[in-house]
Amino acid sequence: MNSRNGDAGFDARIVDEIVAGLADKPGALMLVLHAVNERVGYIPVEAVPAIARALNLSRAEVHGVISFYHDFRTQRPGRKVIRVCRAESCQAMGAVALAAHIQARLGIEFGQTSDNGDFTLEPVYCLGNCACSPAIVVGDDLYGRVTPDRFDEILFLESTSGRP
Numbered sequence: 001m002n003s004r005n006g007d008a009g010f011d012a013r014i015v016d017e018i019v020a021g022l023a024d025k026p027g028a029l030m031l032v033l034h035a036v037n038e039r040v041g042y043i044p045v046e047a048v049p050a051i052a053r054a055l056n057l058s059r060a061e062v063h064g065v066i067s068f069y070h071d072f073r074t075q076r077p078g079r080k081v082i083r084v085c086r087a088e089s090c091q092a093m094g095a096v097a098l099a100a101h102i103q104a105r106l107g108i109e110f111g112q113t114s115d116n117g118d119f120t121l122e123p124v125y126c127l128g129n130c131a132c133s134p135a136i137v138v139g140d141d142l143y144g145r146v147t148p149d150r151f152d153e154i155l156f157l158e159s160t161s162g163r164p
Contacts, residue, residue: 014039015047019054028055029065033072042073078113078120080158082106083137087126093133094147099123101148102136105155118159
């Protein structure tokens, strides 16, 4: 399976620091999960017991929230996350064929990370760029009117840019 596992480099002190700063806030669980996801890049499975204990919740409650919301990752993402819009406007303008091309080009399905750790592929359901369908986001950059050839150009630029 094309998915990077292993949590080498995960520092539990980061989670402890985040929880300590947010535990007394209303809605602390969501705040903590968003902060961990942002700072670490995902929510390590090893962090769930510490979060549950600090917020006086069960592991099941914490896991339930993580698994319910699509924004939370439980595996380390690739260096660049590619999001492909799957909403109706983009589908009507070729997003289905574009997604198939991207999956074939990267050798991964939605929700997977390339073996080299460069790219994670995720579906999204509207990027708010309907006038320029089909749309994708690579890292923080939004692209519109993306064709398979244009995607290959974008991928080449991203692969050679040296940007994190």
